[in-house]
Amino acid sequence: VREDSTSVAEYVANYITTRIKEFGPSQERPFVLGLPTGSSPIEVYRILTAKYKAGEISFEHVITFNMDEYVGIPRDHPQSYHSFMWHYFFSHVNVRPENVHILNGNAEDLESECAQFEAAIEAVGGVDLFLGGIGEDGHIAFNEPGSSLASRTRVKTLAYDTILANSRFFDNDINQVPKMALTVGVQTILDAREVVTLALGARKAVALQKCIESGVNHMWTLSALQLHRHSLVVADEDATLEL
């Protein structure tokens, strides 16, 4: 628990930096980093960018996989997760474009797009560290309440709560929010060697309580991380109000 969102972001950015540096370029394979979107990680991306510019960290040997992407909005739509990631992070650091993996929500065959994504993760030896956020309904990535805890990357219909929560990025108009998304599954995340989750603000407090103090439950999918041996939640004080 850290006092506020800035201290959480500093902690997490330092944590990721240490992990990437410990791993080192001498390994036979690159470091594989899973990444989220949403407002929670923006400050983490800003600090990682500053560290890169200060020569403290390089992303040259880092492969990234994003958690999710909307279905049915163009890749260059300002709210697509492609746009988000390039805007807030990838454009500012030395990650190689060919090492960036973001699901294509406009693929002709969405199921095969998801299968290829899983295969790409496997081909590089799995995810070393998956960074995530938490939805107000306890989702991780877009694994909405009721998702199988054994799920893998797939098409998911968004829950009304998520559409409502994300409408703030779409002129507060729920009709503009995509109704479907591609998302890694709960099991895809559990397969990562380590998972770090950001929980910021009072609006996450109920979800955080359900996910870490109640039992493992597919209605609060983040709770599946209780089964993971290396899972860390970094929360600000407001997010811990219900603990």
Ligand code: GLP
């Ligand atoms: C979206 C994303 C999630 C993210 C959540 C929380 O639903 N698919 O991965 O955790 O938003 O977003 P925020 O950080 O803006 O609260």
